[in-house]
Each structure stands twice: as C-alpha cells, then as structure tokens.
Amino acid sequence: METNDKLRILTESAKYDAACTSSGSDRKNIKGGIGSAAKAGCCHAFSSDGRCISLLKVLYTNYCINDCKYCVCRRSNDIERAAFEPRELAELFLNFYRRNYVEGLFLSSGIIKNPDYTAEQLLEVLRILREEYFFCGYIHVKAIPGAAPELIQALGTLADRMSVNIELPSESSLKLLAPQKSREKVTKPMAQIRDGIIRRKNEIKHFRSTPRFVPAGQSTQMIIGATPDSDYQIIRLSEALYRTYGLKRVFYSAYVPVGTHPALPKDIQPPLLREHRLYQADWLMRFYGFTSDEILSESNSHLDPLLDPKAFWAINHLDRFPVEINSAPYEMLLRVPGIGVHCAKRIVAARRMSRLSFEDLKKLRVQLKTSVYFITCGGKYMFPSFKMDYPFIYGALTASSTMMPAIIQHRQLTMEDDFDSLIPSTEEKVKCLTGQF
Amino acid sequence: MLDGTVLDGHGAVFVYDGSYQGLFTAIFEAVYSRTEPADIVSEDRLQLTFNTRFTDVETDPAKAGRVVSAARKKLGGEAMSRIYRAFLSSGEGRELCIYRYLMLGFRLGRAANSLLTEPYVFRVSALSQNVSRETDKMMGFIRFSVMEGGVQYCRFSPENNIMPLVLNHFAARLSCIPFVMHDTRHKILGIYDTREKYIVSAEGFVPPEKSSDEEYFEGLWKLFYGTVGIKERKNLRLMKQMMPARYFRHMWEM
Secondary structure (H helix, E strand, C coil): CCHHHHHHHHHHHHCCCCCCCCCCCCECCCCCCECCECCCCCCCEECCCCCEECEEEEECECCCCCCCCCCCCCCCCCCCCCECCHHHHHHHHHHHHHCCCCCEEEEECCCCCCHHHHHHHHHHHHHHHHHHCCECCEEEEECCCCCCHHHHHHHHHHCCEEECCCECCCHHHHHHHCCCCCHHHHHHHHHHHHHHHHHHHHHCCCCCCCCCCCCCCEEEEEEECCCCCCHHHHHHHHHHHHHHHCCCEEEEEECCCCCCCCCCCCCCCCCHHHHHHHHHHHHHHHHCCCCHHHHCCCCCCCCCCCCCHHHHHHHCCHHHCCEECCCCCHHHHCCCCCCCHHHHHHHHHHHCCCCCCHHHHHHCCCCHHHHCCCEEECCECCCCCCCCCHHHHHHHHHCCCCCHHHHHHHHHHHCCCCCCCCCCCHHHHHHHHCCCC | CCCCCCCCCEEEEEEECCCHHHHHHHHHHHHHCCCEEEEEEEHHHCCCCCCCEEEECCCCHHHHHHHHHHHHHHHCHHHHHHHHHHHHCCCCCHHHHHHHHHHHHHHHHHHHHHCCCCHHHHHHHHHHHHHHHHHHHHHHHCCCEEECCCCEEEEECCCCCCHHHHHHHHHHHCCCCCEEEEECCCCEEEEECCCCEEEEECCCCCCCCECCCHHHHHHHHHHHHHHHCCHHHCCHHHHHHHCCHHHHHHCCCC
C-alpha cells in the first residue's frame, strides 16, 4: 500500500481524538538534531471544522482487536484498514516537520495482535525519531491499556505527553459499549504515569541526569453525548481525575455518530454547545478556583445553554455581588462574569497605582458587556438604574444569546403563548445542549 | 542625567535610521539636549513639513547602549523585551510612546510598568502584544519548501517587522538546515547558514527552483489537511476567525 493511502486511512481514523495541543514541554535543540518544543505550544493550521492542527495526528494502525461500539475502528466495522511501518512513519513525519507543517507528532493506535505488540511498534517509531534523528520536538503518544509496565515506562521517557482515554464517563456506559474495556484497565497506566512523573521529580533533585518522563504531563478524553451521563457526572469525574492523577488536561469530544449499536444515539448533530460548556466548566475548575459542586449539583445536573457556567453561578449567588473593583480580592475578581485571568491581573496591577473608574477599566480593555452588572467602581454602578435582581440580570445576559430564538420557536410550537417568564425549562435546556434544537 | 526632568525647548522632530540602536541614540540626544521631541521618526517615514525643526540623529552604539542599560536597570528585562517588540511593530507613533514610557520609567522605576492607565504605557504593551501574537501565528503558518541543493525557502508577509523574532526561532529549531526566509512586505531576507544569521535586503533576489520531491510532500500535507477536519462539525467561520484569510496567500494547502 502506498504511503498516501495509509496517511489518508490512518488520519481518517485518528481525527475524532480531540487532543491536539503541543504545549507544556520545553525542549532545546541539541547539536546535530532537529526540532524544539516551547511551553506555549503552537498551532500550524486550522481545519475546516475550526479546530487547531498542531500535530501530525495519525494512528499507527487502525486494525483493532477490540469492539468498542462508539469507535470508528471497532473490529466489527467494515472500513479500510492499514498500518504504517515504524521507519516509514518517522520519515514522513520528519519531512512534515522540517517544512514547518506541524509542531509535533500525535501517535495513537488500534490494538493490533495484543497490547504489548502494539506498544512495541509505537516505541520503535519514537526510538527512531529520538535516537536516530535526534528529534527534539513534541511527541504525544497513547499509553496502550493492558501493555506491560516496562513498555509504558519506555514510552514515557521518549514522549512529552501521554494519554489514556477514559472515553465514557461511567462504568455502566463502558460495560454496555466497550465490553473489552473497564475503568480499572484505563486507570492502571494512568496511575503508573503519575507515579513515574512524581518519581522523576524527586530523583532530579539528587541526579541531574535523570531522564525526562512525560514532561508535558498526561491527558485523557471523554466522549460527550454518546451515553446518558449528565454534565454533573462528567465534571465530577474530571475533577477527580485532576486531583487523583494530576492530569494536565481532560478533553471533551462531542460524539459524532459513527456507531450502529442500538444504545447509541443516531441522527444527531454532534453536541457542540454542550462540549463548549464543558470546556468552560473545566476552565473554571482549573484556573478560576471553582469546584464541581459550585458549578452543578445532583438536582441541577446540566450546564445552562444560555449562560456560561460562570454567569450561571453568579446569578445564583447574587448575595456575593456587586464586587468593588478597587478593593475586592483577586479570587473574587476572577468570579466576576466577563473578567478573565489576564483582566483580573491587569486590574490588580493597575489599582495599586491609582483608584480605578469605569473609564479606566475601558482603558484597561476590560470587557464591560457582561461584567458591568456585577461590579462597582468607588461604590457606584456604571448606571444608577442597575440592581442586584435575578430577572433583570438574567434578561440582560441572555438577550443576545443565539439559543434564545430556538427556544422561543420551540415554545410556539408546543405550548400556548405563555411568556411570563423567558427562563427555559430543564427539558428545553437539555435539548439545546444535546443538539436537538 | 537620565531623570526626565523638565526640558526646555520643544517641537523638534528627531530623525533616526530605523534601527533599534538608532532609536535609542535619538532618545539619548533628546534627553541630553533637554528637548522634548515633537516626534521621533525613521528616515523612510519622514514627511517634510513647514515650521518643524528636524534633528538628524547619527546612530551611536555607545550612546544607545547607555540608555538601554539604564532603562533595563530601571524597568527590568521584561519591560525591555516589551519595548523591543513594540519597536518592531508597524504601529504609528510607536517611537514617541517608547520615549515617554522610558521617561516615566526613569522617574518612577518599575512602578511605571503597571501604569496601564497611561495611554503610552498601554500602547507599548498593546503593540508588543500585537507583535507577539503575529509572531506566534507566523511560527505556525510559515511553510518551508525544500529547494534544489537542500536549502529551505519560505515566503511570508507580516504586518509587523517580525523577521528577527521568527529568524531566531527557526534557526534554533532547524539548527542543521540552511534556510532563507523572505518577507515580501518589508522586502527583506532572513538567512541562516547553519552557523550565522543575517537580515539583508531582498532587492533583486530570485529564489531557486523547488526540489523534485517537493510536490510529493505538499500533496501529502494537503491530503492530511483535507482529511483531518470532521465534516459533521464543519465550521468555516471559526476556521477563518482563527486563521484570517490574509495568511492564506502563503499557505498553499488553503
């Protein structure tokens, strides 16, 4: 088979993986080698779906012994199959890299023959790149669940980032759709990688020559919308993963209907809004000091389609507002909808020098569109008519939401004209999120 | 005495040669002649007007060096790299903003860095951010071709004069590959011969022919680019937002 056929088939199978970041690792070029990696990462193009392309994202092979119902490579699926040769892939990749098409390699694989054999093949690709071509750029490799610990360890010393995908947010969903997988099979390599990273951190204090081990940390992915799991379950799981396994990232991937199993939803649009809201919630947990229980609860288990999770939290905690820009602690500034990490830092730096007015905030390029309802400068709102009143703020914040017309249309079809309250019902919110509107 | 105290005389326009050292020489001259500059402009942007006093500045590395090291001491290294990036931008009036920022810095020290409510401090930081953003984009969007003889060549046309930044980046990354970067907007070449880096004028430069297997790899990349997008998630608006169409000219996969 020609290389271009392999590239087409193995890209086709890899593209549903959401992880394509090249950040978190600093590698310097070594003499006679090629490549480098910068902490910030770099996007090299954006594909037609608007996602960043930073890595050559391919499978080593899409032959697979597993039959996970949601996966395009499942054994029972009738698709073209291919496998690279380790050297063929390494050389193709380097030719892309030197032309600056990509920032690094993302290597995943179906399970060919058995987990150990598969991991050995991936290891060979990485070995050629690192030890024969002295490649110093970014490599993300999958830890193959079920592979021997020595193989995972060896992969970890050559890669920058490793990932094991959880794929489905609950054990019951896994049992139903991925009979060969279990939570335990996924968390075992995760724990091994975590321990490896910690061990390296300790050893480097005593021996400077301790080899690197997964310097950009590990990540995982969950498929959103293939199973009935709620947003609350999902962010609880993410939070636990960040805490227990020290993950760098949890990726959320809106389910694109590629499976035929009766338990899987058919004819749906990928739930992109829901995916987007989950990322927002994820960011709140990682950078804004929120816990999952502040964002959602057992009784309110889905994210709001009209309001981002931070605005949703804010209007349900109006007693914490308004926030005085000139005196509020940094942590509280971060909780104001419309104020992000950079903005909050800018405010804290600028208010050391002088008292800030709304004019000054504009000069600091603070987005006032949303934040204006929640802040005061010198004890005054920007407009005297503002008040800490739920319907007033809810109406103001959702007025420009693109989802509102969909809900109104839905109501006109299904209910008599009852516009007392524009606040949508839970059922409507869920429909928005799952792409049924 | 670099303290930015009240200066007598004003209205002079300082004309420098367009280099970073030239700008700092001009600032040196302004401070030591106690003249508040009406503007500081590079030769190529000079527009002669009536009623304006022009002062030609001859670049002097020693004078520039004194201002730079004094400024570094007062404002810190991070601020200096911000100032350098603002200098590389194509923003109008950047020189005067840098001058005023420095004067403020000489008076207040590092505190000047957080005075973002001062328009010129904010402007320097905004220009620097703009340059950083464009540099980051270019580091990703530049496409090299391998030419006959193995030298790599790329063409790009950035808004700001970011050649020094991208040249450094690629020279560090592709350390054993000689390459030529061609900025068609500013008409300059960045050259790396695996040892040294040079920036020269692109006047009369004709790039060599592409090597024979270039088409093959371009084809493979186009194939990858076309395949990796998920058609159920198609969103060209988002794509163009992230990768504005003005960059497409030199990205042949588009």
